[in-house]
Amino acid sequence: MLAGVTLRGPGLALVLCRCRVPLSASQERKRHRIRITRSENTIMMRSHYCGQLNESLEGQEITLCGWVHRRRDHGGVIFLDIRDREGMAQVVFDPDRADSFAAADRVRSEYVVKVVGKVRARPAGAVNANMASGAIEVLGYELEVLNESETPPFPLNEYSDVGEETRLRYRFIDLRRPEMAEKLRLRSRITTSIRRYLDDNGFLDVETPILTRATPEGARDYLVPSRTHPGSFFALPQSPQLFKQLLMVAGFDRYYQIAKCFRDEDLRADRQPEFTQIDIETSFLNEEDIIGLTYNPLTKHYKLASDVDVNYMIQTLREA
Structure with missing residues (x-):
């Protein structure tokens, strides 16, 4: 005897079925069945943004x-x-x-x-x-x-002048401001375009571990204590350096990642304790290949971000 429940959402129908009679061991392993179907006529809550x-x-x-x-x-x-x-x-x-x-x-x-x-x-x-x-x-x-909503702590129009401390305290409201929403949309467009460019050039998007061991690099590591091994600590990576080199040795000659990195440093204009970087490692390239690989996306995404055409001058170290 089967009992089922259907959960429906935008464009998706999720059907869960569960058997209520005694099952064999093999049947027990399969007793939860999930069937996902997509309906072309499913009505979403909104039709347009x-x-x-x-x-x-x-x-x-x-x-x-x-x-x-x-x-x-x-x-x-x-x-x-x-x-x-x-x-x-x-x-x-x-x-x-x-x-x-x-x-x-x-x-x-x-x-x-x-x-x-x-x-x-x-x-x-x-x-x-x-x-x-x-x-x-x-x-x-x-x-x-x-x-319903209470009166927000500051107006969300383009003319409001709000202190940074208040904006951070009510960050969920600050992000509703049109200029803040546009920054998130722009970031999404740029990262999507970068991923597409690297994918089209044969790079693999590989996620590397966040919890790792401490390594001697240029800054201090953030340490995370282990609950199951008292006195032992994980480190948050300053960069995926070791992991991407491992991938090169393993034969994955084109790697990239939009990577989170952590460095236990004082906050300065050119230092952030947590930041995101476009991390790339590649093998079997010469100097011209590397210049072309970086020059094209730089000019393309600078225009995407600012709608300005740029032409970088390429010079040797001796010429510079």
């Missing part, structure tokens, strides 16, 4: 989920700027839809909401050139408050 809205969606019904960045009541019409990780979109509520209008009247800054509405072009003269979605707005049909 705010930053994805544009004129091509005009007339379509969409669903947004995000935070109320700003609320404005213009004498009978309520405007909500909804914010998510990809940007902002303006949603309009009018009194003709009493339920959604009443809900919009109650929401406040940083409420988490779900909005259903239709995309339409903004009236002439109302286009906001400072928003990616500034040429359109959403006429709200439904508004559901998913979570």
